[in-house]
Each structure stands twice: as structure tokens, then as C-alpha cells.
Amino acid sequence: MPESNQLSASFRDPSGFLFTRDGVLLRQINRSYADEYTRLMDSGLYDRLVKAGLLIPHVEADQAPVQAEFVFKVIQPERVPFISYPYEWSFSQLKDAALATLSIQKRALKAGMSLKDASAYNIQFVRGKATLIDTLSFGLYKEGQPWDAYRQFCQHFLVPLALMAHVDVRLSQLLRVYIDGVPLDLASRLLPFRTRLDFGLLTHIHVHAGAQTRYADADVKQTAPRAQMSQNAFLGLLESLEGAVRKLEWKPAGTEWGNYYDITNYSDAAFEHKKQLVGEWTARIEPSVVWDLGANNGVFSRAAAASGAFTVAFDVDPAAVEQNYRQVKAAKEQTLLPLVLDLTNPSPSLGWANRERDSFAQRGPADLVLALAVIHHLAISNNVPLPQLADFFAEAGRRLILEFVPKSDSQVKKLLATRADIFPTYTLDGFEAAFAPRFKILEKVDLRDSERTLYFMEVR
Amino acid sequence: MLFSPPPYLDPGSGSIIIQVLIASLLAIGIALRASWSKIKSLFGKKDQAVDQDDDNADA
Known part of the structure; x- marks a missing residue:
């Protein structure tokens, strides 16, 4: 067998x-x-x-x-093309996952069933939509029964969304620390006073946190028989949660790279040339999974996805990922998944025995990796030696399209303006020498109207 | 009986108590809405609030 x-x-x-x-x-x-x-x-x-x-x-x-x-x-x-985790989602992705969970629970109640858990890890993005992947999440519902997963829903969805909307969007990263969702008492302390004036947030977060502390030692068997609620009350609870989630808004504005393509030193000719090459090279190898590392709002991810590949568009900036996801929704794109990822500190393996959530690397390798205009951020801003970058990219994917940005480029000049240039090997020759042990160059093209070079490479 | 079979998550005593309180409060609203739509239907107005969740699929 x-x-x-x-x-x-x-x-x-x-x-x-x-x-x-x-x-x-x-x-x-x-x-x-x-x-x-x-x-x-x-x-x-x-x-x-x-x-x-x-x-x-x-x-x-x-x-x-x-x-x-x-x-x-x-x-x-059905197999999900790429498993992602809530700490990699933008605001609207987490919000849509929350609304999908509530919508499923409402439909389940009508069929005499109830979700026995409401974990954000049970939701994945399939064909661009938040989808429950755990077929065994449904329990039998009996009138009078409360929702066992109520606390989990609050911790996995409502609390992080409220923190992102009312405090700072980067607080989604708390989900990386607290694998069963952000603790209510912590959220209640971090959220500003105005959230107590909102009925949904007041009850489901602040009062809820207080009740947890107050009844921490209470015997469930003592309180439980009295804790009954009608199906109408259950629906009321779900509608209240839905209203609270819907009201939370976050708009990407004023973040570092949100309008990156407007402030870049790129000419239209270079931009179009790059897009055309990415499209051509991708189509030539027909990859099934592409990872675009440093995708911004996904212009070049789409050039790759046009070949039919499932493309994951990673970026460190939550604003760019949010913009990208809104485009996916608006155009009903089914093969593009935008995610938040810091390449200098990618998602680790997490949970019990470090085996519940896979690290970034464990979810690879991809058939093709795009590393467009990221090498200077990794080699110069983050001081990673070029041979180590070659190792990293060689483990991430079997083929690589990489854009080399030389020191003469204004973006690199900006990075070097405030620090000593300790990168004597950061040249075109130095780059090729460092990548040669791991990669074979298939093609090398100077981008039109630009000082940058685009490489198409294959792992040796 | 509340838990039959026993829940696979620990729902937490505080979470159970508070959700039952909130839900009971909200049930009054739902009941009022239901009677209101009945009253409205007596005067020939159609209720549009029913089955909203069916559009959530596109949320």
C-alpha cells in the first residue's frame, strides 16, 4: 500500500x-x-x-x-493552490474571510447545523474568494444552544479587524504571535475610547473581555444549563457581528509605497519593455505556480498570470496588497493571490511543535519566481550578501526572473545617500559571479530607456 | 442540555454568558422587525430585509 x-x-x-x-x-x-x-x-x-x-x-x-x-x-x-495565513492577509481579505464565516453560519443554522469552530485558518482564498476548507466544521444545531465558536470568531476576526481599522493596520501581525487569535483583554486595552461608543465593538470586545476576566473561574457546567438562546437570538448575534465587521473600514493612504509607480524613476518605455519580457518568458515555460516577490500592486504579477499560472503576489506594504486585492475582487480575477510578506523576515513555521503553520519556504518551491526591483532592497538596505540571495532564490523557485538595479540608478543612490557604501561587489559582474554557482542564465536583456537589466535564469 | 456532544473548543464561561445576554437583547429587535414586516404586509408592502445573507457570497 x-x-x-x-x-x-x-x-x-x-x-x-x-x-x-x-x-x-x-x-x-x-x-x-x-x-x-x-x-x-x-x-x-x-x-x-x-x-x-x-x-x-x-x-x-x-x-x-x-x-x-x-x-x-x-x-x-479540491486542492487549494496556495495555503495562506491570516497574518499574510490585507485588511479586506481578513474582512471578507470574516463575512464568509458569518454567511456560512447563517446558512448552516437554516439547515439545522452550526459551525463548531470559527478559525481564520479554516478560510482560504480559492478562485479569488474566501472559502471554508474544513468540511468537518459543521456540528448539529439544537434550538437553545449558544455558539461555541463565538469567542474564537471575535479573537480571529473582529478583534484584529478592529485593531487594524482603529489603531494601526500593522497590528494584523499580532496574529503571528497569538495563533488562536488576539486575546480580548489585550485588544480592549489597545483600542481607543471611541470604540466603546460603538455598540458592536463595545459588547463583542470590551464587555466580552470583562466577562472573560469576571467568569474566568466559573464552572461551565454550573452556568451552562441556564445559558440558552433562541434561534432568533442566535440570528441577532450573527447580524450584530456582521454589522460590526462591515462597519470597520481601512483605506490605504499615505503609506510608503502606496503610490510607488507614480514616484518611480521608470520611463513608460522601460515599464512596458519589462512587462512584455515577463509575459513572454513566463508563457515560454508554462509554470503552474508563480511567486512574485515584491509585487507591489501586482502589475507584473498579472503579466505572469496571463499565461494561466496561479500567481501569488507578495509585498511588504499592506497598502499595496490591499490595492491589489481590491483589483482582484473588482475584476473577479481567479488566479491571483495578493499577500503581505516581509522578505527580510518571511513567515516562520508556527504552532504546536512548530508544525501547524508552514513557513514561507515550506510552501515552495514555485515553478517561477519574479524578483523585480527588489535586489537592492535585500542586498543594500538589508545587507544580505549576494551569494546568500542566490541560495534564497534557488530554494524559492526552479526558475527566476530577476531585475538587477545598478548603483547608478536613482533608487539605489537614494539608499546609499545616508550610509557608507560597503558593497564593492554590488555590480553587474559581481552579481553574475555570485549567482553563477546556483543559476544558469537563459537570457539577459537591458531594459529599454533604463540602466536596469532583466535576467531569466534556471536553477542548476 | 447545552453541550451534547461536548464541544470540541472550550467556549469559555464568560463568552457563553455574554453572548447569551447580547443575543437575547438582539432577539427583541429581530422579533420587533418580524412583527413590523407582518404589519407592513397587511398594507401590501413587501419586506425586503428577508434573506439578505444570500448576497454575502460576493462579499
Whole structure:
């Protein structure tokens, strides 16, 4: 029998788990989840959610289980092209993930079911839309029952969104520290007083935080039998959460590179030449996954995605990623995923035993990496020696399109204006010598009307 | 009975208590809205608030 590997991110739920066999992603559903799975499928809830793009589609697979003593069924879910995490999402991505979760929960209630968790990690962007990927998230709902996942929803969605909207958009990075969502008491202390004047934020964050402290030692079994709420009350709660989420707004303005393309030293000719080369070279190798590192708002990611490749557009600036995501939504683009990532400190592996959330590198390699006008930021601003950059790019992807920005370029001059030039090897020759051990140059073109050079390379 | 079967997350006592309080408060609003739309329908006005969540798919 082929080897099966249980995925380390899905160990918490006794209802089943994910595993891979021969590169195919499968999910074992245990007998303890038989009633729930049957209700999900037979009530029409599954069909409605899949049709709305809110739940990942699956087929029942004729595959041997991993743990035969517990098995009810084995299903094969559609594979997500790139797994991303909430600390890599822009404001609107997290907001859409929150609204999708609430929309799913409302539809579930109508079918006599209720989400037993509301984890942001259960949402992924599939065909440009926030989609629930955990088919085993649905529990049976009985009138009177409150929402077990209420606290989790607040910590994973409402709290970080409120902090991003009312304090600073960079606070999304708290999700990287607190893997089960930002603690309510911390949020309550960080949020400004005006958030107490908003009924939704007052109740779901501030009062909620107070209640947690007050009832921290209370026995759930004592309080629980009295804690009943009607289905109307449940719907009221969901609508209140939805209203609170919808009201939170953040507009990208005034950040460093938000209007990068207006202040660049690029001529239109160089810009168009670069776009044309990226498009041509990408189309030539027909990659299935492209990573654009330093994508800004995704102009060149789109030149790559035009070849049909699924393109992940990473940028450190939340404003650029937000702009990019809004474009994806407006044009209903299905093969582009904008994400926030600091290349000088990319997402680490996180969680229990460091195995729950994959690092940036673990999610690769891509078929093609774009590194357009980023090398000077890494080599000069961040002092990374060129051979180390070659190693990094060689591990990230099998092929590389890299734009070399020389010292004579005004952008590099700006970086060197306030510091000593300790980079004697940062030249075209120095760059080629440093990358030669890891890469073979396929093509090298001087960009028209510019001092920059575009390289098309392949890992040796 | 509240938890049958036992929840797979710990919902937290404070979170359960506060959500039941908030939800009960909001239920009054929902009930009022429902009666109001009934009254309106007596006068031949159609209720547009129903089934809003079906458009959320595009949110």
C-alpha cells in the first residue's frame, strides 16, 4: 500500500483528519462524525455553500482509510493552490474571510447545523474568494444552544479587524504571535475610547473581555444549563457581528509605497519593455505556480498570470496588497493571490511543535519566481550578501526572473545617500559571479530607456 | 442540555454568558422587525430585509 502522511495541521479535531497519499490530498471522516456529515450532504447545505463559493468542493473517494477502526468515509477535497495565513492577509481579505464565516453560519443554522469552530485558518482564498476548507466544521444545531465558536470568531476576526481599522493596520501581525487569535483583554486595552461608543465593538470586545476576566473561574457546567438562546437570538448575534465587521473600514493612504509607480524613476518605455519580457518568458515555460516577490500592486504579477499560472503576489506594504486585492475582487480575477510578506523576515513555521503553520519556504518551491526591483532592497538596505540571495532564490523557485538595479540608478543612490557604501561587489559582474554557482542564465536583456537589466535564469 | 456532544473548543464561561445576554437583547429587535414586516404586509408592502445573507457570497 502506498505511504500515507497525516497532515500536522489537522490534529485537533476528533471528527477526522487530512492526509496525503501519492501526492493526493485526502480527508478521513471518522464514524463519530457520520451524523453531521450526512446532514451536511443530505440537507442541501453542502450544495448551496459550494454553489456560492463558500465551501471547498470534494468527492467521496474510493481510497483505503489510514485508521480503519474509526473510518466512516474518505473524501478528496479540491486542492487549494496556495495555503495562506491570516497574518499574510490585507485588511479586506481578513474582512471578507470574516463575512464568509458569518454567511456560512447563517446558512448552516437554516439547515439545522452550526459551525463548531470559527478559525481564520479554516478560510482560504480559492478562485479569488474566501472559502471554508474544513468540511468537518459543521456540528448539529439544537434550538437553545449558544455558539461555541463565538469567542474564537471575535479573537480571529473582529478583534484584529478592529485593531487594524482603529489603531494601526500593522497590528494584523499580532496574529503571528497569538495563533488562536488576539486575546480580548489585550485588544480592549489597545483600542481607543471611541470604540466603546460603538455598540458592536463595545459588547463583542470590551464587555466580552470583562466577562472573560469576571467568569474566568466559573464552572461551565454550573452556568451552562441556564445559558440558552433562541434561534432568533442566535440570528441577532450573527447580524450584530456582521454589522460590526462591515462597519470597520481601512483605506490605504499615505503609506510608503502606496503610490510607488507614480514616484518611480521608470520611463513608460522601460515599464512596458519589462512587462512584455515577463509575459513572454513566463508563457515560454508554462509554470503552474508563480511567486512574485515584491509585487507591489501586482502589475507584473498579472503579466505572469496571463499565461494561466496561479500567481501569488507578495509585498511588504499592506497598502499595496490591499490595492491589489481590491483589483482582484473588482475584476473577479481567479488566479491571483495578493499577500503581505516581509522578505527580510518571511513567515516562520508556527504552532504546536512548530508544525501547524508552514513557513514561507515550506510552501515552495514555485515553478517561477519574479524578483523585480527588489535586489537592492535585500542586498543594500538589508545587507544580505549576494551569494546568500542566490541560495534564497534557488530554494524559492526552479526558475527566476530577476531585475538587477545598478548603483547608478536613482533608487539605489537614494539608499546609499545616508550610509557608507560597503558593497564593492554590488555590480553587474559581481552579481553574475555570485549567482553563477546556483543559476544558469537563459537570457539577459537591458531594459529599454533604463540602466536596469532583466535576467531569466534556471536553477542548476 | 447545552453541550451534547461536548464541544470540541472550550467556549469559555464568560463568552457563553455574554453572548447569551447580547443575543437575547438582539432577539427583541429581530422579533420587533418580524412583527413590523407582518404589519407592513397587511398594507401590501413587501419586506425586503428577508434573506439578505444570500448576497454575502460576493462579499
